[in-house]
Amino acid sequence: MKDIADIPALMAQIGAQAKAASAELAFAPPEVKRAALEAAADAVWSRRTEIIEANKKDLEFGRDKGLSDAMMDRLMLDEPRIEGIVSGLRTVAAQDDPVGEVLTQWDMPSGLNIRRVRTPLGVVGVIYESRPNVTADAGALCLKSGNAVILRGGSESFHSSGAIHACLVDGLKSVGLPEAAIQLVPTRDRAAVQELLTMVDTVDVIVPRGGKGLVGLVQREARVPVFAHLEGIVHIYVDAAADAQKAMDVVLNAKTRRTGICGAAECLLIHESLAETLGAALIQMLLDAGVRVHADETLQKIAGTTAATPEDWGKEYLDMDIAAKVVPDVDGAIAHIRQYGSNHTDCILTEDDATAARFFERLDSAILMRNASTQFADGGEFGMGAEIGIATGKMHARGPVGAAQLTSFKYLVEGDGATRS
Amino acid sequence: MKDIADIPALMAQIGAQAKAASAELAFAPPEVKRAALEAAADAVWSRRTEIIEANKKDLEFGRDKGLSDAMMDRLMLDEPRIEGIVSGLRTVAAQDDPVGEVLTQWDMPSGLNIRRVRTPLGVVGVIYESRPNVTADAGALCLKSGNAVILRGGSESFHSSGAIHACLVDGLKSVGLPEAAIQLVPTRDRAAVQELLTMVDTVDVIVPRGGKGLVGLVQREARVPVFAHLEGIVHIYVDAAADAQKAMDVVLNAKTRRTGICGAAECLLIHESLAETLGAALIQMLLDAGVRVHADETLQKIAGTTAATPEDWGKEYLDMDIAAKVVPDVDGAIAHIRQYGSNHTDCILTEDDATAARFFERLDSAILMRNASTQFADGGEFGMGAEIGIATGKMHARGPVGAAQLTSFKYLVEGDGATRS
Numbered sequence: 001m002k003d004i005a006d007i008p009a010l011m012a013q014i015g016a017q018a019k020a021a022s023a024e025l026a027f028a029p030p031e032v033k034r035a036a037l038e039a040a041a042d043a044v045w046s047r048r049t050e051i052i053e054a055n056k057k058d059l060e061f062g063r064d065k066g067l068s069d070a071m072m073d074r075l076m077l078d079e080p081r082i083e084g085i086v087s088g089l090r091t092v093a094a095q096d097d098p099v100g101e102v103l104t105q106w107d108m109p110s111g112l113n114i115r116r117v118r119t120p121l122g123v124v125g126v127i128y129e130s131r132p133n134v135t136a137d138a139g140a141l142c143l144k145s146g147n148a149v150i151l152r153g154g155s156e157s158f159h160s161s162g163a164i165h166a167c168l169v170d171g172l173k174s175v176g177l178p179e180a181a182i183q184l185v186p187t188r189d190r191a192a193v194q195e196l197l198t199m200v201d202t203v204d205v206i207v208p209r210g211g212k213g214l215v216g217l218v219q220r221e222a223r224v225p226v227f228a229h230l231e232g233i234v235h236i237y238v239d240a241a242a243d244a245q246k247a248m249d250v251v252l253n254a255k256t257r258r259t260g261i262c263g264a265a266e267c268l269l270i271h272e273s274l275a276e277t278l279g280a281a282l283i284q285m286l287l288d289a290g291v292r293v294h295a296d297e298t299l300q301k302i303a304g305t306t307a308a309t310p311e312d313w314g315k316e317y318l319d320m321d322i323a324a325k326v327v328p329d330v331d332g333a334i335a336h337i338r339q340y341g342s343n344h345t346d347c348i349l350t351e352d353d354a355t356a357a358r359f360f361e362r363l364d365s366a367i368l369m370r371n372a373s374t375q376f377a378d379g380g381e382f383g384m385g386a387e388i389g390i391a392t393g394k395m396h397a398r399g400p401v402g403a404a405q406l407t408s409f410k411y412l413v414e415g416d417g418a419t420r421s
Numbered sequence: 422m423k424d425i426a427d428i429p430a431l432m433a434q435i436g437a438q439a440k441a442a443s444a445e446l447a448f449a450p451p452e453v454k455r456a457a458l459e460a461a462a463d464a465v466w467s468r469r470t471e472i473i474e475a476n477k478k479d480l481e482f483g484r485d486k487g488l489s490d491a492m493m494d495r496l497m498l499d500e501p502r503i504e505g506i507v508s509g510l511r512t513v514a515a516q517d518d519p520v521g522e523v524l525t526q527w528d529m530p531s532g533l534n535i536r537r538v539r540t541p542l543g544v545v546g547v548i549y550e551s552r553p554n555v556t557a558d559a560g561a562l563c564l565k566s567g568n569a570v571i572l573r574g575g576s577e578s579f580h581s582s583g584a585i586h587a588c589l590v591d592g593l594k595s596v597g598l599p600e601a602a603i604q605l606v607p608t609r610d611r612a613a614v615q616e617l618l619t620m621v622d623t624v625d626v627i628v629p630r631g632g633k634g635l636v637g638l639v640q641r642e643a644r645v646p647v648f649a650h651l652e653g654i655v656h657i658y659v660d661a662a663a664d665a666q667k668a669m670d671v672v673l674n675a676k677t678r679r680t681g682i683c684g685a686a687e688c689l690l691i692h693e694s695l696a697e698t699l700g701a702a703l704i705q706m707l708l709d710a711g712v713r714v715h716a717d718e719t720l721q722k723i724a725g726t727t728a729a730t731p732e733d734w735g736k737e738y739l740d741m742d743i744a745a746k747v748v749p750d751v752d753g754a755i756a757h758i759r760q761y762g763s764n765h766t767d768c769i770l771t772e773d774d775a776t777a778a779r780f781f782e783r784l785d786s787a788i789l790m791r792n793a794s795t796q797f798a799d800g801g802e803f804g805m806g807a808e809i810g811i812a813t814g815k816m817h818a819r820g821p822v823g824a825a826q827l828t829s830f831k832y833l834v835e836g837d838g839a840t841r842s
């Protein structure tokens with residue numbers, strides 16, 4: 001390892017190694033990548049004691065730093081969670097290999113046959129926060145898609161991520177793939193992040209996984225392309241033509257099934273004709289479930305609600321809280337979502353096809369839903385296998401980012417001596 | 422018009438107008454966009470005298486500025502060229518509308534139906550140089566794909582582009598689409614370009630069309646995503662297993678059909694076993710056709726060649742020049758192309774399938790060809806209709822960028838009250 005005080009030199013070396021590895025990975029056979037991931041899964045399981053020991057150091061560091069209980073919980077690894085990491089690695093191993101897939105092919109009158117074939121992107125930089133399992137998930141998805149990856153974990157999970165990374169390297173070595181295919185930045189120094197964001201010659205794309213602060217920093221500072229992963233300010237609009245039972249089921253599930261995921265509902269918009277009927281029933285149901293309802297002027301008449309402040313619109317609670325507001329119609333809901341949404345996932349509850357079509361057409365969220373819980377906003381629930389996150393930008397990847405979204409393509413053109421006239 | 426001295430205010434206004442227009446364009450019906458383009462084509466033809474008058478001012482400016490003959494030729498508009506612009510607009514008008522296309526759809530066991538549907542990107546910025554016809558091509562492709570566009574033409578074509586832009590606006594007005602759907606930056610001040618490159622809140626992607634200087638500036642300065650359009654440093658490798666007649670036909674066509682396009686061959690790599698046979702014949706053929714051959718040590722023994730200098734490797738001549746070099750085998754060709762290529766288009770001439778597969782697998786150009794002229798590197802020849810350029814980057818668009826490549830997608834998910842367990 002270079003002198004770790006010299007961060008630019010360290011990162012330049014990591015970048016050069018990643019680029020060299022990516023050239024080999026681009027044509028690594030599917031069965032070799034699969035074997036590497038299986039071997040990594042084996043290594044994680046057989047080295048679990050070591051990983052748990054490393055995790056203890058991180059938990060100690062976290063306690064000294066005064067991390068919240070929620071943060072400490074995200075950080076913690078025990079045997080069941082390590083089983084989860086192992087099964088995640090095996091799931092990605094078993095998925096189809098996207099590289100080399102012929103996306104489409106056609107013949108031209110000139111005699112050319114043209115194939116559009118999936119290729120890896122090259123080098124992916126992943127910047128994440130406290131969850132140490134991201135080390136395994138992101139490393140596995142990047143390897144599956146033939147990309148070299150530079151992982152930069154949160155300082156809280158430094159030792160845990162290091163121990164998991166060592167297992168991934170075991171997997172690579174066992175099949176003879178370059179170790180630099182999956183690198184972990186070996187320092188907590190934040191200067192390494194700044195460096196990573198500007199390595200335009202070696203890094204093809206940055207994927208930030210974390211809170212608003214991290215994502216904002218990356219979007220401001222990156223010179224490299226970024227798959228934006230904004231927060232999930234998820235809206236549900238209950239239309240005049242909503243089915244009452246479906247609305248009750250979906251709203252409760254969307255808000256309370258798990259509150260800490262990005263597909264959890266954060267704002268309920270209710271057609272004004274329903275304010276005193278289905279709307280009131282929905283709010284009562286949420287209150288009964290223990291949700292704090294931050295209600296607008298109309299809805300705050302319902303006992304148990306809290307008066308919403310301007311900050312409640314467009315807020316990602318990730319907790320047992322929801323904002324609630326009456327809107328005049330679907331266009332009112334659309335206008336509210338355009339102003340306060342984050343283009344992640346938004347939902348309409350209606351039995352009216354024309355109203356649903358208007359909502360689908362005039363909004364531009366990565367995921368738009370009708371009569372379904374927003375908690376389905378997840379790569380697994382979309383049938384894509386594991387995901388690295390939900391992209392809210394419009395460039396390249398959008399929605400759940402799995403292995404296929406971490407690829408590009410090239411055109412392979414064959415002729416028989418064809419010349420252009 | 423605002424005070425044109427205040428470039429940031431001007432560009433902010435243009436950006437805000439574009440964003441507002443893009444929200445409407447996103448769901449403009451296909452037949453309305455088509456009618457706008459047809460009306461624009463009519464307007465260009467009926468206002469051709471006015472356009473030619475405007476072009477005269479540009480030609481005068483160009484002469485005073487001492488532009489080269491080639492530049493003056495690119496700038497010049499006469500009636501046949503205006504006919505070309507008109508037919509270009511009608512071609513785009515007739516193309517299929519990409520917006521709303523269902524790219525794929527599937528059902529999940531949870532009861533969800535998921536559709537992946539094309540959407541516009543939003544606001545596209547196009548920065549180009551002297552060819553005034555780009556105003557019409559880029560404006561039309563962006564409108565077709567439902568994007569608002571901010572056009573920034575070269576200072577040389579200022580008046581011509583303005584006159585063509587006025588016709589595009591005629592087309593928009595005739596069908597009631599927002600005029601701001603296609604805006605032309607109304608100043609030659611270069612500060613407007615700097616501004617455009619950093620408008621992250623209103624511009625979704627920048628497409629630079631022009632020489633190395635412009636593309637480099639955009640890649641260095643842009644804070645907005647860029648569809649990289651590097652130069653075409655196009656290589657042809659003549660393998661030991663090449664068919665002699667196909668090689669003669671393809672090499673001549675690839676170099677000499679048109680030398681000024683980005684798909685023109687710039688470097689010939691010859692398997693060493695052919696140096697004195699087919700290789701020598703190819704070079705003689707090029708010399709006979711009037712091509713200056715910049716040859717390596719081995720090939721410069723052929724009378725009429727020029728000794729290559731280090732600058733000849735990786736050079737885009739765009740003229741009757743070609744570099745020529747002997748390589749030991751396909752891996753030597755691959756290594757040379759990796760070092761000096763621009764990931765645009767590269768070609769192998771061989772009858773051997775394994776060698777061709779190796780070339781296709783280990784190189785990562787946007788377009789790889791076998792036994793076909795590199796002059797086919799063109800959206801029209803790929804069956805994509807008009808193109809805005811050939812993207813050499815790997816993010817989002819790659820290869821010929823037509824209307825479909827100027828789109829993103831969203832997921833439309835329908836359930837029947839589905840909740841996640």
